[in-house]
Amino acid sequence: MSNGAITTTAAGLAGQTIKPKVSSEDWIMRAVLVGIALYLLITMVFPLYAILSKSFENPDGVFIGLSNYIKFFSTPALFWSIQNSLTVTLITTFIVVPLAFVFAYALTRSCMPFKGLFKGIALIPILMPSLLPAIALVYLFGAQGLIKGALMGQELYGPIGIVMGECIFVFPHVLTILLIAMANADARLYEAAQVLGAGKIKTFFTVTLPGVRYGLVSAFFVGFTLVITDFGVPKVLGGKYNVLATDIYKQVVGRLDFEMGAVVGMVLLVPAVAAFFADRIAQSRQVALLSARAVPYEPKPSRRFDMMMMGFCMLIGALILTVLGTAAFASVAKLWPYNLSFSLNHYDFDLMDGGGWDSYFNTLELAAWVAVIGTMAVFTGAYLVEKSKGFETGRSMMQFLCMIPMAVPGLVLGLAYIFFFNDPDNPLGFIYHTMPILVICTVTHFYTVSHLTAVTALKQMDPEFEAVSSSLKVPFYRTFIRVTVPVCLPAILDISMYLFVNAMTTVSAVVFLYSPDTALASVAMLNMDDAGDTAPAAAMGMLIVGTAAGVRLVHMLLSHGLLRRTQAWRYR
Amino acid sequence: MNDSQAAYLQVENLTKMFGDFTALKDISLDVFESEFVCFLGPSGCGKTTLLRAIAGLDIQTRGRIEQAGKDISALPPSERDFGIVFQSYALFPNLSIKRNVAYGLENKGMAKPDIDARVKELLELVGLSDQGDKYSAQLSGGQQQRVALARALATSPGLLLLDEPLSALDAKVRGHLRHEIKELQSKIGVTTIMVTHDQEEALTMADRIVVMNHGIIEQVGSPNEIYDDPASPFVADFIGTMNFLEATIAAPGRVRFGAAELTATDADGLQAGSDVTICIRPEDVTTRGVDAGTDNAIKATVTDLEFLGSVTRATLNVAGDDSLEFRADFSANLMRDLVIENGKDVTVAFPTDHLHVFTERVQTEVEV
Numbered sequence: 001m002s003n004g005a006i007t008t009t010a011a012g013l014a015g016q017t018i019k020p021k022v023s024s025e026d027w028i029m030r031a032v033l034v035g036i037a038l039y040l041l042i043t044m045v046f047p048l049y050a051i052l053s054k055s056f057e058n059p060d061g062v063f064i065g066l067s068n069y070i071k072f073f074s075t076p077a078l079f080w081s082i083q084n085s086l087t088v089t090l091i092t093t094f095i096v097v098p099l100a101f102v103f104a105y106a107l108t109r110s111c112m113p114f115k116g117l118f119k120g121i122a123l124i125p126i127l128m129p130s131l132l133p134a135i136a137l138v139y140l141f142g143a144q145g146l147i148k149g150a151l152m153g154q155e156l157y158g159p160i161g162i163v164m165g166e167c168i169f170v171f172p173h174v175l176t177i178l179l180i181a182m183a184n185a186d187a188r189l190y191e192a193a194q195v196l197g198a199g200k201i202k203t204f205f206t207v208t209l210p211g212v213r214y215g216l217v218s219a220f221f222v223g224f225t226l227v228i229t230d231f232g233v234p235k236v237l238g239g240k241y242n243v244l245a246t247d248i249y250k251q252v253v254g255r256l257d258f259e260m261g262a263v264v265g266m267v268l269l270v271p272a273v274a275a276f277f278a279d280r281i282a283q284s285r286q287v288a289l290l291s292a293r294a295v296p297y298e299p300k301p302s303r304r305f306d307m308m309m310m311g312f313c314m315l316i317g318a319l320i321l322t323v324l325g326t327a328a329f330a331s332v333a334k335l336w337p338y339n340l341s342f343s344l345n346h347y348d349f350d351l352m353d354g355g356g357w358d359s360y361f362n363t364l365e366l367a368a369w370v371a372v373i374g375t376m377a378v379f380t381g382a383y384l385v386e387k388s389k390g391f392e393t394g395r396s397m398m399q400f401l402c403m404i405p406m407a408v409p410g411l412v413l414g415l416a417y418i419f420f421f422n423d424p425d426n427p428l429g430f431i432y433h434t435m436p437i438l439v440i441c442t443v444t445h446f447y448t449v450s451h452l453t454a455v456t457a458l459k460q461m462d463p464e465f466e467a468v469s470s471s472l473k474v475p476f477y478r479t480f481i482r483v484t485v486p487v488c489l490p491a492i493l494d495i496s497m498y499l500f501v502n503a504m505t506t507v508s509a510v511v512f513l514y515s516p517d518t519a520l521a522s523v524a525m526l527n528m529d530d531a532g533d534t535a536p537a538a539a540m541g542m543l544i545v546g547t548a549a550g551v552r553l554v555h556m557l558l559s560h561g562l563l564r565r566t567q568a569w570r571y572r
Numbered sequence: 573m574n575d576s577q578a579a580y581l582q583v584e585n586l587t588k589m590f591g592d593f594t595a596l597k598d599i600s601l602d603v604f605e606s607e608f609v610c611f612l613g614p615s616g617c618g619k620t621t622l623l624r625a626i627a628g629l630d631i632q633t634r635g636r637i638e639q640a641g642k643d644i645s646a647l648p649p650s651e652r653d654f655g656i657v658f659q660s661y662a663l664f665p666n667l668s669i670k671r672n673v674a675y676g677l678e679n680k681g682m683a684k685p686d687i688d689a690r691v692k693e694l695l696e697l698v699g700l701s702d703q704g705d706k707y708s709a710q711l712s713g714g715q716q717q718r719v720a721l722a723r724a725l726a727t728s729p730g731l732l733l734l735d736e737p738l739s740a741l742d743a744k745v746r747g748h749l750r751h752e753i754k755e756l757q758s759k760i761g762v763t764t765i766m767v768t769h770d771q772e773e774a775l776t777m778a779d780r781i782v783v784m785n786h787g788i789i790e791q792v793g794s795p796n797e798i799y800d801d802p803a804s805p806f807v808a809d810f811i812g813t814m815n816f817l818e819a820t821i822a823a824p825g826r827v828r829f830g831a832a833e834l835t836a837t838d839a840d841g842l843q844a845g846s847d848v849t850i851c852i853r854p855e856d857v858t859t860r861g862v863d864a865g866t867d868n869a870i871k872a873t874v875t876d877l878e879f880l881g882s883v884t885r886a887t888l889n890v891a892g893d894d895s896l897e898f899r900a901d902f903s904a905n906l907m908r909d910l911v912i913e914n915g916k917d918v919t920v921a922f923p924t925d926h927l928h929v930f931t932e933r934v935q936t937e938v939e940v
Contacts, residue, residue, distance in 0.1 A: 020631040023648040389648075464662035467629050470649040471656045472676030472727060486666040 020390065025476050029388040033398055036381040040401040042428070043444045047416035048408065054419045055262035068263045078247065078260075082267065085243040088159050089228040089271075092166040096174050097220050099167075103316055104178035106309035108185070109208075111301040113310070119179075121317040123172045124324060127548035129505040129522040130232030132541035133168040135534060136327040137161055137237060144337050146326070157239030165233035168323055171316075174223045181215020185297035214282045221279035225272050229409035231508045232522075236529055244268045245508070248411045252418075252512065262419070265412040276407035324545070331539035346539040354527040354536075355519025360543060363521040366438050366510075367503040367551075374443040374450060375496040382454035383484060387466055387476075406448035410508030413445055418512050433515035441513055442503045450495045457491030458484070493559040500555075501548050578641075580605040580763050581626070581731065586635035588621050588787075595621040596632065597787045606761040608754065610768055610778035614810065618787040619767045620735060626765065627733055628652050640730060655724030659736040661716045663708035669695070669719050670704040676727040694722040697756065714745040721753065725762070732757070734766040738773060750777055771811050775799065783807050805930045808851050815857075815898040818933065819850045827929060830890040834868040834922055838929035849930045854885060856926035857900035859910065859918055868922045872898075874914055886912065888920070 058064045072078050103122060107115050125133060141148050141156040141164075154160055189211070193203040209216075231245040238246050244264055252261035330336050334343040350356035385398050405413075421432045431437045461484065469479040485492065507522045514523050521544050529537040579602035588596040596618045603609050611619035624630040626637060628649040636645045644652050663672050670691050677687045695701050698718040708716050717737055724732060737753070738746045754777045757764050768774055774781045775795040783790045783798060783806075791803040802808035805816065821842045822828040826835060827850055836850065862869055871891035878885040883901045890896035900920060902912055912918070 017634055018632055018646050020628075021646045021648055021651070023650055025650065026648065462658075462660050462662045464658045464660060465664065467627070467649065468656060468658070468662050468723070469675075471627065471652075471654055471724070471729075472679065473650055474676060474679045475650075478679065483664045483666060487664075 022390065026389060026391075029384055029476065030391050030394065032380065033384040033388060033391070033394060036377060036384070037394070037398045037401055039377065040398075040404075040444065040447070043440050044404060044408070044413070045401070047413065047420035050419035050423070051262050051265055051412065051416035054259060055266050057259060059259060068259050072260065072263045072267070077242070078264070081242045081244050081247045081264070084159070084241055085228055085245070085268075086271070088162045088166065088234075088241075088243065089224055091159075092163050092170065092227045093220055093223045095163070096167050096170055096223055097216065099316065100171055100174040100178050100219065101216065102309075102312055104175055104182050106313050107179060108182040109297075109299050110306045110309040111299050112306040112313065118313040118317055121320055122175055122313075124320055124545075124549075125168050126172045127501060127505065127545045127552070128169070128324075129507055129525060129541060129544055130165070130169040130230050131236055131507065131522065131525050131529065131537070132232075132327055132545065133323050134161070134165040134233045134236035135525075135529060135538050135541060136323040136330070137165055138534060139326045139330045139336065139538070140322075146337070155239070157237055158241040161237030161239070162234050162241065162243070165237050166227045166230060168320065169230060169233060170223045170226045171320070173226055174219045177219040177222055178212070178215055181212040181218070185211060187295040187297040190297060214285045217282035218279050221275040221282065225275045225279070225409075228271055228275075229268065229411065229508070231411055231511070232526070235526060245409070245411055248415060249511065252415060258415075258418070261415055265409075265415050268409055269407075269412055272409050272412075273407045280403070327538045328542050330535055331542045333535070336535060346535040347543070349524065349536060349540065352524075352528050352533050352536045353531050354524035354533075354540075355516075355521075356524075359519040359524040360521045360540070362435070362518055363504055363544070364547070365435065366442065366520060367500045369435070369439040370442045370446075370503040371496040371500040373439060374446070374499040375492060377443065378447060378450040378495060379454045379485075379488070379492055382451050382458055383480060386455060386458045387484075389466075402451040403448055405444055405446070408445075410445050410506060411511075413441060414509035414512035417441055417509075433513075433518070435518050437513055438510055438518060438520070441509050442506060443499070445506065445509050446499055446502045450498060453491055453495050453498070454488070457488045461487060490559065490563060493555065493562075497552060497555050500551060504544055504548050579603060580607075580640060581765075582636075582638040583622075583626070584636040584638070586622070586625060586632045586637070588618070588625060588630070589633045595787050596625070599635070599787075599789060601782060601789065601792065603763060603765065605763055608757050608764045608766070608777060608779045610766050610774035610781045611784055612768055612771060612774040612778075612781050612810075613784035613790075615769060616786075617784040619769075619782075619784050621787075622784070623733055623735055623765060623767045626731075627654055627656055653729055654731040654733050655727065655729035656733040656735065657717070657720045657724050657737045659739050661708070661713075661720045661740075663716055663719055663723070665708055668705050668707055669700065669711070672708070672719055673704075673722045673726055675723060680727065690726065694726055697725075697760075698722045699752075712745075713741050714749050717741065717749060718752075721756070725760070730763065732762045732764040734764065736767055736769070738768070739770070746773075753777065775811075783810065785810070800926075802851075802928065805849065805851070805932055808928060808930075813854055813899070814851050815854065817850050817852075817896065817898055819848055819929075821846050821848055829870070829922075830893045830896045832868070832870045832890075834870075834927065835924050836927045836929050837924060838927070842929070842931065846931070847933060849933055850922075851928040851930065852898075852922050852926055854899045854901040855883070856923060857898070857920050858923060859900070859902070859920045860906055862919050862921045864919060866919070866921045868924060868927070869919050870922065871917065871919050874912060874916045874918060877912070877914060884912070888918070891917070 055068055056063055056065060058067075106112060107119055137156065138145070140146055141151050141161070145156070148156070151160065185208070189207045190203065193207050198206065229245060231249065234241075234243045234246045235249065244267060248261050248264045248268065251257045251264060331346050332342055332344065333340045334345065349360070355362070381398065381402065385395050385402070388395065417437065420426060421429055421437060423429065431440070465479060465483060466476065469476065505522060507526060510520055511523055511526065514520055521540055525537045525540045528540065581603040583599060583601040586596050586599040587594065599622060611622060613619045621630065625632040628644070628647055631646065636643065638644065639653065664675065667675070673691045673694050674687050677690055682690070691704070692701070695704055698721055700715060700718055700722070703711060703715065708719065711719065734753070738749055741749065750773055766777065778795060780792060780794055781798050782792050785806050791798060791807045798807060799811055802811065808814045809816070817829060819827045819829040821839055821844050822833050823844050824842065825837065825840045826833055827839050827848060829850060834850070839848065842848065864871070872888035873891060874886050875889050875897070876887035883903055884907050886900050886902055888898055888900060890898070906912070910918070
């Protein structure tokens with residue numbers, strides 16, 4: 001080869017942009033990624049479009065512009081719900097966030113004993129459908145309540161009841177976020193503050209608070225979203241006090257006014273989406289505060305402070321246990337409050353409306369499917385978003401799609417499914433009123449948090465694993481199965497657990513989608529409570545809590561054993 | 573290297589853009605069979621980008637790469653022929669050391685006994701025969717890096733790429749492993765490219781060094797060439813220690829530095845009166861046996877002494893011009909023999925064969 005020849009070819013090529021060859025593996029990755037993106041499009045974006053267009057139509061499906069919205073905003077009974085919703089939501093959030101903050105502070109920054117126990121108790125409400133604390137409050141403060149005097153003549157049904165119920169319901173969620181934010185304290189900052197002569201209070205305001213400020217903001221918005229979109233508590237305790245979440249249900253199930261239901265849904269979407277974006281911003285900043293060199297903070301014992309903190313935790317723990325205990329007691333009391341002898345009559349669900357024991361088994365079936373299918377879809381999707389090469393547009397669109405479900409309230413999603421899947425023109429209409437639609441809806445509803453868990457785990461993996469594999473000519477799916485999945489097993493188990501528990505306890509989305517054959521336990525609770533069968537509703541609630549707790553325990557033991565076998569490399 | 577031999581790896585006019593940022597500007601380079609080449613440069617100089625382009629991990633925007641006569645410019649990594657070792661080792665944590673090394677072999681449909689034999693051979697090669705059943709977390713950093721090396725070599729690739737393989741290790745292990753990798757490479761004769769920002773690593777290991785800066789190649793040459801005859805002020809500054817001194821051309825081949833006039837072959841073709849920078853390494857400044865009559869002699873005063881152990885680095889002011897300051901390394905016995913101390917007047921010389929002249933004025937930056 002002469003030098004001249006090289007120069008000519010090189011010069012000829014110099015100006016030409018190289019188009020990287022896409023390997024067959026890349027095509028497989030892209031195809032799967034597109035498949036999962038299509039799933040999210042069909043199960044979320046299209047239904048949302050259906051509900052949006054429905055809100056601009058009359059019952060005959062004719063476009064009528066903003067008429068429905070004008071009707072909504074000119075009917076006081078309807079638009080007052082906005083104010084009501086915001087009122088109870090803000091009050092709840094402003095009560096819960098400080099309480100959870102102190103609780104998290106006690107767990108992370110004190111040396112009090114029994115931290116694990118207190119944390120466990122505080123997290124119990126996660127295992128409950130939100131209907132359950134509400135029902136327990138009825139037994140405590142309702143017309144025949146044990147301690148109704150404590151309300152000093154005030155009515156439980158209405159804002160007071162809603163706020164009390166929501167406080168219990170969202171406490172563990174807010175606590176979890178604050179625990180994560182506080183776990184990441186840098187001991188060096190505290191040492192510096194001490195060396196510089198700052199007192200405890202000054203240190204708190206100059207080191208502790210700034211360190212967790214984004215966590216606090218995030219906790220606030222997550223609490224806000226959970227409360228404003230929650231349906232269970234106001235359904236039981238709302239009385240005549242209308243909030244947006246119950247309005248959607250009333251419009252659709254009570255008055256069969258689907259168009260107005262769609263309008264209320266769109267209105268509810270506004271604060272949920274706003275809170276979602278605020279939370280994303282806060283979360284992204286929280287991450288930036290962490291540096292790899294941080295030295296973990298170790299609290300030092302201080303008898304007085306530790307005792308104070310324990311006292312506080314005991315108080316909160318006692319409240320939660322009281323609520324749980326009341327529900328448990330009511331479910332086995334023969335006839336509250338007249339005959340409190342033990343009886344399992346209320347567990348004979350087949351005698352009640354709502355679906356009987358079948359609904360419980362349907363729920364188990366749903367939760368199992370959601371856990372299996374959801375985990376596989378979520379983890380594979382997250383892997384492809386994180387690790388596939390090129391195809392930037394597709395990946396960032398997928399990333400965006402994965403984030404949307406978090407901003408969509410369950411009720412809105414459920415209603416959207418009616419409009420989309422019950423449309424006679426939809427070829428997918430055959431899944432309407434079946435178990436698959438419940439599975440699909442629930443997977444989509446809880447997609448975002450699972451996706452973020454998977455992404456976090458994947459980001460912790462060495463980014464060069466894929467490069468090494470391809471240099472060794474090992475196809476990506478082999479490395480995915482042999483390395484990625486085993487290394488991420490703890491996160492995968494967490495995701496499946498999260499999906500399972502949420503599938504068991506959720507009411508909001510599925511309340512519009514079940515059929516007589518696919519009645520669910522949480523929906524049965526709702527219907528039994530509606531029919532005045534409060535004690536069986538409590539019994540069903542206890543069954544859900546017990547099952548969720550049991551499954552959680554089994555999951556814990558299983559994953560412990562599994563981790564010991566497959567994660568031997570983690571221990572020296 | 574043998575220039576008449578065809579290059580094993582040819583990089584032609586490679587350009588890599590990240591958005592508006594040009595990470596590599598029209599890079600051309602030949603690497604020969606069995607050669608050990610180091611890409612050396614400060615962070616952000618494009619050395620890792622070039623390595624990743626050669627691997628196909630981040631394919632170049634423009635330009636051509638040919639390996640063993642085959643155009644691989646647009647091929648994905650899986651269709652190229654290389655083994656790679658990263659700074660992070662990237663060992664699969666859930667697989668034993670043996671399984672890590674066997675990873676690429678298992679996929680090739682080799683029989684199990686053959687795989688076992690090959691793994692055994694490789695682990696022997698890197699001196700870890702007895703560690704095969706452990707997991708990577710149980711090994712030290714140096715051991716992990718050796719496993720990564722064995723894994724990369726397992727499939728007998730034509731090209732071995734090392735991306736800052738020693739940077740995560742502590743100094744002592746680094747020195748040891750440096751030697752081992754070099755020995756291993758010459759034993760099996762695999763063509764190797766290593767990226768490093770550590771000049772000592774490059775000088776001790778490489779057959780040829782490619783010094784890079786701001787996306788271009790500043791110089792390609794053997795360690796001796798790079799050190800003794802830097803092609804640009806950047807190379808002179810980046811490798812070793814160098815005095816950069818302002819001077820003017822007195823006549824072709826002669827530079828005026830302060831009161832002295834020095835002979836410099838580099839200045840042969842330069843216009844009298846033009847400003848230049850002259851460079852000399854502190855260790856090349858001579859003083860023993862130097863007097864006013866020696867070639868390139870300069871009178872100077874010692875203003876500062878910095879004790880570095882076997883040598884002492886002296887800062888000297890040129891007599892009659894306080895603004896001209898340079899450094900010279902004096903050995904311990906020279907310090908003793910000549911009784912060098914602060915304030916002492918000495919005569920030193922800048923030997924012609926160690927004196928470099930650059931036409932640019934150079935602002936030397938203090939490295940932190």
